[in-house]
Amino acid sequence: MNHAQGTIEERPLARKRPGVVLLAYAFRLVAAFVLAWPFAVTLGGAVSGYPRGDAVLFDQGGMLLLEALRRSAGALRPATSSSLLLFVLVCFLSLLPLAALLGALGAKGRITARDLGAWALRPIGTFSLLLGAAAIVEAILGGIAIGIGNAVARRETIDLRAADQIRVGFVAGALLLVLFVSVFHDLARVATVRGELGFRASIKRAFAAFRSAPLSLLAGWSWRAALGAVLLGAALVVASRLGVERKSQVVAGFLVHQASVLAVFFLRASWLAAAIRHVDRVLPKTTTGPVVPALLPESPAEDDAEPPAPLGLLAPNPEENPSAEALDPVPVRPEEKVVAEERLDA
Template identity: 75%
Template sequence: MSTMNHAQGTIEERPLARRRPGVVLLVYAFRLVAAFLLAWPFALTLGGAVSGYPRGDAVLFDQGGLLLLEALRRSSGGLRPATASTLLLLVLVSFLGLLPLAALLGALGAKGRVAARDLGAWALRPLGTFSLLLGAAALVEALLGGVLIAIGNAVARRETIDLRAADQVRIGFVAAAIVLVLLVSVFHDIARAAAVRGELGMRASIKRAFEAVRSAPLALLAGWSWRAALGAVLLGAAVVLGSRIGVERKAQVFAAFLVHQASVLAVLFLRASWLASAIRHVDRVLPRQRLGAPLGQAELPSQTPTTNEPVVPASLPASPADDDAEPPAPIDALVETPAENPAKHPAKHPAKHPSTEAPNLLPVPADEKVVAEERLDA
């Protein structure tokens, strides 16, 4: 998080996605360019296979998909290197996509206008933590999903299960693996929000994410679920509407493209809304100092004195032998010598313990002690 967020009054207490439409559009632009780069090798390969047809690549979308399958068969030699290069590009885009994501999280948690240098600082600061979180999440998702699918296949291969039941078992375990992977991704988003909001490392952000999940698990799950369900409905509606528009003419292709991209942008706003909700849940478990609280709201340091100097007592206790003794004299009077004021220093004041003696008291000479005792006897 940028140092801007540590200044007083720059922390957004209730982050909302609708307050950052420009940053959301910036993330959308990055994803659009990345999608074009990923699809370009396949578009060139399949486009070359159907370039001789009068309708061009529109024949790939005819009912039955016969020409699509034929184009894939004829382009199999060029699709293999295109697939390998696309996978490498996908890994690179996955890591580069952490930059706009971190900038979006930082902008959602800030108040007021956001400058370009602030976006750059938010994007670069947690890059190392985001990379470690991405690798750890991918490893956990692959292990958990692979284990569940392997268990489903092992159960489906039993002799006591028929083919129909075996397919149902496989589908059930695959669905469970997908749900588990989605839950890991939800936790991943919460850890990212903690890393940006509190400027935390990998282990500290995971710890804060566990605390946030433990404090409100149902609220987090409900907040993610309804947004994910609404996004799935919007994408499905765009696919159905785009197929009804058709691709016979260029105007229809462009209209279908606009419909699809509108649904993608709406889904991206829903994701930004979910990230803002994750930030609000993370704020409940982060210390106030991590959120840039003013100095008066931060925890005050302990007032326990650290000096090792001895404490000078204010007065000496009265002797238990004198019932009608006067109240203890101030410390200034105790340091006077009998020669200066003998009336204030009676000789018979035995101490109960060495620790009750006043520090830095001048010793009384023996001959003056005798004179004082004679006066008392008289």
């Protein structure tokens, strides 16, 4: 892989690339603002006449929030449709900073904006195919699990409470399947960037990496995901206690939320770095030294060159090569030589 300065990081770590992690986080932040902007404008316009502004949407009971949604239903429908299309576009655009982050994590030394651009654009085709395939597989597996749960819950011998518990259990199982596919999806992405592989080859390398250390991979992903969930939950509790009555409280709550999101994003980068280390174990090792053709003999130095052999020594040996006799010149008898000289004198 063509990394910056032709070097490859043997032990990728997220803390070695804080700038690239922040850049990828900034893209996600801008994308979130773009997606939420239509809903914020619509709901904000519905409560703009209240003295406390949109703070009334967060009052206990949520009555004003429901009323604002009812009054803004006509404007929210087209906003939702456009936001869904925009969400699909953002999903594909987010592949660019993800590929750049993977390339930066696997590189050693200083990197430039040109390196990031090359890493971001090179695997975009394979990343798009992997994203589409992963979405289809997740939808199929999740739908099958939820469908089985609904079929079991509708049996006449099962009461309503047990039916709800069964549905919740199968939904949790479907979620686990989706998360498992996402872990495998990350391995395939890493194989695409790290080994410059195509769609099928990256999937094969992902299978090989998962078979080599399944428990280590799942444990590495699980503790990071659990820690991220704890951080997000703690941020929600802290921000809810800050309140939204004043602008300073809203800003403080926003900063608390974004701090937790940034921490989760660093955990995500840490997981990708661990996935790179696992994928490197199954990628073929390549050498970077110059390749000397084996069929070309080395030319001796001019000072050590041997003088050319006499012509007599270069004559073919009939014993070593029987066909050499056919290459010998035809011998000339003495009398024929004399006749030829006389003709020349005449």
